[in-house]
Amino acid sequence: MNILVVEDDAAVRRFICTILKRENYTVYEADNGINALLLLKEQKDISLMITDLIMPEKEGIETIVEVKKHYPSIKIIAISGGGQVGPENFLILADALGAHTTLKKPFSSQELIRAVKNL
Ligand SMILES: [Mg+2]
Incomplete structure (x- = not known):
């Protein structure tokens, strides 16, 4: 997958990618929503997106909305460590917008793998 x-x-991106590669997943990386959408345009074989919510350029919430619209079959895990209104509010919003799973930072490698396998 x-x-x-x-x-x-x-650092967080490297942590997540290392865990996933160790589980033999093929991993693509983007540092914001704009680059994520560019990558999705080229790579048609991505079946899961794990996205942070607070990012420069294009935030995770906006990214989730666009991915749901253009690539409805892609599963989404939203991750967040917070911001001014706290991580829970962002994760509730991500859930409402169609993220399949939400994870609050910091999470362990086991929690991440469990979330991926459940999808
Ligand atoms: Mg961030």
Whole structure:
């Protein structure tokens, strides 16, 4: 399975990608929503997107809405560490907009793998 990881924090992105590669998933990376959508245009074989919610350029919420619209078959996991209104509110919003799973940062490698396998 091919997974797209969208996260502006390079350390968190590396953490997620390392875990997924260790589980033998093929991983694509983007540092914001704009680059994620560009990548999806080229790579037609991505079946899961894991996206941060707070990012520069294009935020996760907006990205989720566009992916749902243009690529309805892609499963989505939203991750968030917060922001001014707190992570729960962003994750509730992501859930309402169609994210299949939400994970609150910090999460463990086991939590991530469980979320991916459940989808
Ligand atoms: Mg972020």
